[in-house]
Amino acid sequence: MTKTELIALCDAARASLPSLLSADSRDRILAALPAALIAAQDKILAANDIDLTRAREKGISAAMLDRLTLTQSRIADIAASIDEVRALPDPIRCEYEDTRPNGMHITRHRVPLGVIAMVYEARPNVTVDASVLCLKSGNAVILRGGSEAIETNRAIVAVLRDALSPFGARDAVSLIEDTDRESVNILLTLRGHVDLVIPRGGAGLIRNVVDNARVPVIETGAGNCHVYVHSSADISMAVNIIINAKTQRPSVCNAAETLLCDAAIAERFLPVAAAALREKNVELRADSAVMKYIPDATPATDDDFAREYNDYILAVGVVDNVEQAVRHINKYGTRHSEAIVAEDSAAAEYFLTHVDAAALYHNASTRFTDGGVFGMGAEIGISTQKLHVRGPFAMEALTTTQYRVYGNGQVR
Amino acid sequence: MTKTELIALCDAARASLPSLLSADSRDRILAALPAALIAAQDKILAANDIDLTRAREKGISAAMLDRLTLTQSRIADIAASIDEVRALPDPIRCEYEDTRPNGMHITRHRVPLGVIAMVYEARPNVTVDASVLCLKSGNAVILRGGSEAIETNRAIVAVLRDALSPFGARDAVSLIEDTDRESVNILLTLRGHVDLVIPRGGAGLIRNVVDNARVPVIETGAGNCHVYVHSSADISMAVNIIINAKTQRPSVCNAAETLLCDAAIAERFLPVAAAALREKNVELRADSAVMKYIPDATPATDDDFAREYNDYILAVGVVDNVEQAVRHINKYGTRHSEAIVAEDSAAAEYFLTHVDAAALYHNASTRFTDGGVFGMGAEIGISTQKLHVRGPFAMEALTTTQYRVYGNGQVR
Numbered sequence: 001m002t003k004t005e006l007i008a009l010c011d012a013a014r015a016s017l018p019s020l021l022s023a024d025s026r027d028r029i030l031a032a033l034p035a036a037l038i039a040a041q042d043k044i045l046a047a048n049d050i051d052l053t054r055a056r057e058k059g060i061s062a063a064m065l066d067r068l069t070l071t072q073s074r075i076a077d078i079a080a081s082i083d084e085v086r087a088l089p090d091p092i093r094c095e096y097e098d099t100r101p102n103g104m105h106i107t108r109h110r111v112p113l114g115v116i117a118m119v120y121e122a123r124p125n126v127t128v129d130a131s132v133l134c135l136k137s138g139n140a141v142i143l144r145g146g147s148e149a150i151e152t153n154r155a156i157v158a159v160l161r162d163a164l165s166p167f168g169a170r171d172a173v174s175l176i177e178d179t180d181r182e183s184v185n186i187l188l189t190l191r192g193h194v195d196l197v198i199p200r201g202g203a204g205l206i207r208n209v210v211d212n213a214r215v216p217v218i219e220t221g222a223g224n225c226h227v228y229v230h231s232s233a234d235i236s237m238a239v240n241i242i243i244n245a246k247t248q249r250p251s252v253c254n255a256a257e258t259l260l261c262d263a264a265i266a267e268r269f270l271p272v273a274a275a276a277l278r279e280k281n282v283e284l285r286a287d288s289a290v291m292k293y294i295p296d297a298t299p300a301t302d303d304d305f306a307r308e309y310n311d312y313i314l315a316v317g318v319v320d321n322v323e324q325a326v327r328h329i330n331k332y333g334t335r336h337s338e339a340i341v342a343e344d345s346a347a348a349e350y351f352l353t354h355v356d357a358a359a360l361y362h363n364a365s366t367r368f369t370d371g372g373v374f375g376m377g378a379e380i381g382i383s384t385q386k387l388h389v390r391g392p393f394a395m396e397a398l399t400t401t402q403y404r405v406y407g408n409g410q411v412r
Numbered sequence: 413m414t415k416t417e418l419i420a421l422c423d424a425a426r427a428s429l430p431s432l433l434s435a436d437s438r439d440r441i442l443a444a445l446p447a448a449l450i451a452a453q454d455k456i457l458a459a460n461d462i463d464l465t466r467a468r469e470k471g472i473s474a475a476m477l478d479r480l481t482l483t484q485s486r487i488a489d490i491a492a493s494i495d496e497v498r499a500l501p502d503p504i505r506c507e508y509e510d511t512r513p514n515g516m517h518i519t520r521h522r523v524p525l526g527v528i529a530m531v532y533e534a535r536p537n538v539t540v541d542a543s544v545l546c547l548k549s550g551n552a553v554i555l556r557g558g559s560e561a562i563e564t565n566r567a568i569v570a571v572l573r574d575a576l577s578p579f580g581a582r583d584a585v586s587l588i589e590d591t592d593r594e595s596v597n598i599l600l601t602l603r604g605h606v607d608l609v610i611p612r613g614g615a616g617l618i619r620n621v622v623d624n625a626r627v628p629v630i631e632t633g634a635g636n637c638h639v640y641v642h643s644s645a646d647i648s649m650a651v652n653i654i655i656n657a658k659t660q661r662p663s664v665c666n667a668a669e670t671l672l673c674d675a676a677i678a679e680r681f682l683p684v685a686a687a688a689l690r691e692k693n694v695e696l697r698a699d700s701a702v703m704k705y706i707p708d709a710t711p712a713t714d715d716d717f718a719r720e721y722n723d724y725i726l727a728v729g730v731v732d733n734v735e736q737a738v739r740h741i742n743k744y745g746t747r748h749s750e751a752i753v754a755e756d757s758a759a760a761e762y763f764l765t766h767v768d769a770a771a772l773y774h775n776a777s778t779r780f781t782d783g784g785v786f787g788m789g790a791e792i793g794i795s796t797q798k799l800h801v802r803g804p805f806a807m808e809a810l811t812t813t814q815y816r817v818y819g820n821g822q823v824r
Contacts, residue, residue, distance in 0.1 A: 021765060098787060104776055106786060113798050114768065195798055216799045237821040244823035352816045353433060356526065364516055364819025373824075374518060374815065375510060386525050386607055386812035387628045387800040400798035403786065404764045407776025409649040411656035412785075 001176060001183045003190075010193035012171040013115045013140035019169040020112070020138045023090045029135055029167050030086040034079035036163035037128070040155070041075045047155035048124065055122075055148050063251065067123045068149055078128045085378055091137045091395045105406040110399040112138030114195035117187055119209055121201035122146030127156050130198075131173045133380060137398040140172040142194070144187070146201070147179030181208075188213040196398070200381055203308055218388060218397065220381035223253035223336035224308045225366040228325040228351065229273075230342035231264035237363060238269060238341040239276050242314075244365040245339065247280040251310045253382060254337045254359075254369040258305055258315040260325050266293055266318050274316075282312045289318035305332045322347045326354045333357060335384045337366040358384060358391040413588060413595045415602075422605035424583035425527045425552035431581040432524070432550045435502045441547055441579050442498040446491035448575035449540070452567070453487045459567035460536065467534075467560050475663065479535045480561055490540045497790055503549045503807045517818040522811040524550030526607035529599055531621055533613035534558030539568050542610075543585045545792060549810040552584040554606070556599070558613070559591030593620075600625040608810070612793055615720055630800060630809065632793035635665035635748035636720045637778045640737040640763065641685075642754035643676035649775060650681060650753040651688050654726075656777040657751065659692040663722045665794060666749045666771075666781040670717055670727040672737050678705055678730050686728075694724045701730035717744045734759045738766045745769060747796045749778040770796060770803040 001009070020026055037044070048070040055068055096108040116139045118130040127145055134141035145153045157175040164170050176183050188197060188209060196216050199209035203222045210219050227245050229238045238261075245256035261269050270293040274284060284290075285304045286297035297316065304315045305328070319325045322340070329338050339361035340351040348362040359369040371379025371392035380397065383389050389397040413421070432438050449456070460482040467480055508520040528551045530542040539557055546553035557565045569587040576582045588595050600609060600621060608628050611621035615634045622631050639657050641650040650673075657668035673681050682705035686696060696702075697716045698709035709728065716727045717740070731737045734752070741750050751773035752763040760774040771781040783791025783804035791804050801809040 018766065100785065100787065104780065108803075216797065218799075234821070240821060240823055248824055354430065357814070359815040359817065361817045361819065364817055364822040365824055367824040368516065368817060368822070369815070373512065375512065385628065387630075390813050391520075391815050401802050402769070403771040403781070403803050405771065405773045405776055405780060407774065409646070409652060410776040410780070411652055412660055412777055412779040 001178055001180075001186070003186050006176075006183065006187050007190060007193055009142060009174055009176070010115055010190060013142055013174060014193075016140050016169050016172040017112065017114065017138070019167055020135060020140070020172060023092065025167060026136060026138060027086055029164060029169055030082055030132060032163045032167075033132070033160065034082045036159050037075060037079050037156070040159040041072060044075065044152065044155045044159065045070060045072070047151040050151045051122075051149055058148075060148065064122065064148070067121075068152070070124055070152060074125070078125055081129065082132050085132045085136050088136065088377060088395065091399050095401070102410050103408065104410050107404045107406070109402050109404060110396070111402045113398055113400050115140050115142065115193065116398060117142045117144065117194050117197045119144045119184055119197060119199045119201075119205065120146065121205060122148035124149050124152045124156060126200060127153050128160075130380075131160055133378065133395050134398060135169075135172060137395050139398055142174055142176065142187070144176040144184055150177070150179050184208070185212050188215060191215055198381060217385075218381070218383050218393070219385045220383055221253045222308055222334045222384060223255070223382075224257045224306065224332060224334045225254060225337045225339075226258045226260055226329050226333060227256045227339045227341065227366065228319075228322075228329070229259070229261040229265060229269055230322060230340055230344060230347045231262040232344035232347060233265060233269070233341040234343060235265070235269050235272060239273050241339065241341055241363070241365050242273055243276055243280060245367055246277065246282055246314050247312065248365075248367055250312055252367075253308075254366050255310070256314065256339070256366050257307065257309050258317065258332070260317050260319050260328060262325075263289065263318050263320055266290070270294055270316070277314060280312070282314050285313065285315045287317040290316045308334070322350050326351060330356050336382065337361065337369040339364065339366050358382065413590055413592075413598070415598050418588075418595065418598050419602060419605055421554060421586055421588070422527055422602060425554055425586060426605075428552050428581050428584040429524065429526065429550070431579055432547060432552070432584060435504065437579060438548055438550060439498055441576060441581055442494055442544060444575050444579075445544070445572065446494045448571050449487060449491050449568070452571040453484060456487065456564065456567045456571065457482060457484070459563040462563040463534075463561055470560075472560065476534065476560070479533075480564070482536055482564065486537070490537055493541065494544050497544045497548050500548065500789060500807065503811050507813070514822050515820065516822050519816045519818070521814050521816060522808070523814045525810055525812050527552050527554065527605065528810060529554045529556065529606050529609045531556045531596055531609060531611045531613075531617065532558065533617060534560035536561050536564045536568060538612060539565050540572075543572055545790065545807050546810060547581075547584060549807050551810055554586055554588065554599070556588040556596055562589070562591050596620075597624050600627060603627055610793060629797075630793070630795050630805070631797040632795055633665045634720055634746045634796060635667070635794075636669045636718065636744060636746045637666060637749045637751075638670045638672055638741050638745060639668045639751045639753065639778065640731075640734075640741070641671070641673040641677060641681055642734060642752055642756060642759045643674040644756035644759060645677060645681070645753040646755060647677070647681050647684060651685050653751065653753055653775070653777050654685055655688055655692060657779055658689065658694055658726050659724065660777075660779055662724055664779075665720075666778050667722070668726065668751075668778050669719065669721050670729065670744070672729050672731050672740060674737075675701065675730050675732055678702070682706055682728070689726060692724070694726050697725065697727045699729040702728045720746070734762050738763060742766075742768050748794065749773065749781040751776065751778050770794065
């Protein structure tokens with residue numbers, strides 16, 4: 001799409017915002033969507049079939065194919081999840097009020113951000129999830145999904161827009177219908193037209209958005225997470241935690257990518273850990289100190305410690321102490337999730353107060369960084385930036401504040 | 413400074429952060445600063461004299477000269493303000509905790525952002541204020557003040573750094589000592605080295621930072637604020653409010669720059685308002701509809717409605733109704749402070765729910781957008797962006813969150 005077309009898309013989205021002003025309208029809109037999706041499931045599944053056929057021809061991975069695939073039952077799940085979001089507490093509300101000495105009544109409201117762009121990979125469920133979270137919080141959304149899902153996304157968005165039409169909210173959900181990367185790059189420059197871009201997906205996608213955006217971004221996801229085993233660690237706990245952090249779901253951002261351990265515990269810990277990791281088919285890339293204890297590991301380069309593998313590969317290094325571990329993590333980490341295994345609580349406290357990351361763990365797996373686990377409900381993503389929101393975030397991050405002041409003629 | 417030098421400055425600043433970890437250290441550091449400044453006041457005043465002499469030679473405005481000028485009594489005030497900040501509640505704290513069903517104890521802490529850069533104009537008091545607010549919140553600060561204040565800033569920062577040295581915190585405050593704009597532009601690109609840039613000053617300075625920053629920014633200040641007089645307005649209240657909003661302090665960001673009024677009230681309101689504004693020496697720039705009622709006003713161009721005058725100049729326009737006023741403000745405004753004067757509460761509610769700005773007023777002056785007035789204490793600035801913080805903001809905006817999770821071996 002051209003810049004002019006993209007601005008028109010954003011302006012139409014913004015013009016739809018008044019239709020989402022009242023909680024009652026938003027809830028009536030959300031109530032209409034599940035039935036509309038189910039009624040149109042044949043069309044959606046037919047479109048999905050086209051995407052799946054093309055994807056198979058391109059030879060994409062089984063995991064990606066699975067994420068791209070819709071079925072009647074998956075559409076039913078997606079529809080049910082809309083009802084769950086509709087039932088959540090309204091994020092648009094007055095959160096503070098005060099009457100000042102001069103009689104002015106000052107209120108602070110949470111209000112929608114406005115026009116939110118979602119840039120994501122080929123996951124049709126995100127098309128609906130993102131739309132619904134934006135609508136519930138009074139925002140319009142511009143969707144840009146992965147090219148492999150384009151037919152499915154077109155079909156879904158057509159259904160959503162038709163369902164929104166009777167409420168005057170048709171343009172509150174729209175899709176960038178081409179699959180040209182240039183469209184995204186233009187969108188990322190539209191200051192004043194786009195209030196927020198949220199990238200969701202792999203490191204490359206996120207990096208492209210963060211590097212090129214001239215509009216506000218919530219950076220999500222990339223996680224080069226570490227498990228550090230202190231000399232005081234309980235060895236069987238440490239083995240359990242690294243096995244879980246690395247292998248329970250290696251493709252996700254809160255999986256561990258590097259194992260560090262103190263030199264003082266290396267001889268006792270590393271051979272046991274290596275055996276357990278190999279039983280799970282994890283390839284080990286070891287620094288020279290580690291090679292002494294795991295001689296058949298692959299020698300690690302400096303670059304191996306900077307990578308997010310999202311795979312059954314783990315970099316392993318030895319450090320002198322917690323201070324050196326913290327320096328390593330602050331140098332190579334992506335500020336996501338970092339764990340220390342230690343019985344010594346002073347070492348743990350040092351780690352928890354000196355590592356610069358969204359979530360820090362003492363004697364628990366990095367895999368817990370998740371909105372559901374943290375008790376915050378429908379998670380949109382995990383922010384690795386410091387401004388606005390950090391760590392797992394839910395719908396409130398799609399709002400901002402506005403002061404509304406009521407006077408009777410006050411001047412200063 | 414070169415990129416390498418600036419990165420070294422940032423890295424030294426970051427290396428000083430552990431010295432600011434405990435509330436006790438931070439308070440002891442702040443307690444040492446007032447006496448240090450007063451003890452060095454002769455040096456600081458001598459440096460300030462050099463700046464003032466150069467500034468007079470360059471012929472800068474009286475207002476700028478005044479802001480640049482230090483005296484013994486101003487230094488005493490600055491020193492006293494350090495004690496006030498020291499006495500504020502500690503912004504670094506645990507703000508949430510919960511024990512999950514699996515026994516993990518999840519806490520969320522407010523933690524320092526890290527390295528904060530302040531880019532501001534020739535106001536030596538900001539050099540101290542910004543340093544103190546950053547130190548109190550556990551952050552290191554890199555200062556870049558206006559070139560007219562360079563000698564004063566060098567003297568002040570030398571004093572602060574000497575006073576910080578015994579605490580191992582010397583590099584927690586540093587100054588970009590050259591006055592080359594290129595240094596700022598390089599600083600703005602140092603992702604991963606700078607956690608936040610706050611620009612404070614005129615529209616040009618802020619625009620340069622926002623346009624060039626590749627690091628996180630809190631955009632402050634620029635205010636093209638409107639007073640809209642609805643057909644139901646109390647005319648004398650409307651006159652009071654526009655006089656106050658325009659003339660009580662025209663140089664500030666929450667002063668009004670445009671007056672809009674409904675066509676239905678124009679004949680009764682505009683001549684009275686014009687007379688009162690002219691008595692205060694305000695130049696009026698009027699659209700064609702206004703010219704009927706104020707025939708000797710200067711005709712306004714479209715551009716006049718987009719400008720922040722910060723002067724005794726006011727653009728004046730007529731609109732048909734509140735909907736048109738809202739469209740005008742959302743088109744030309746800078747999302748700062750906007751007021752409606754109306755007895756009709758439905759019109760006011762429409763305005764307050766449809767204008768996109770940080771602070772909205774019903775029957776009160778735009779001049780109240782201020783941290784002190786809003787009861788939040790030492791204000792750092794007024795954010796006109798939507799992410800992180802919006803409207804007047806205090807020290808909490810210099811912090812982010814961090815989850816710290818305590819387990820006893822939990823895995824997922």
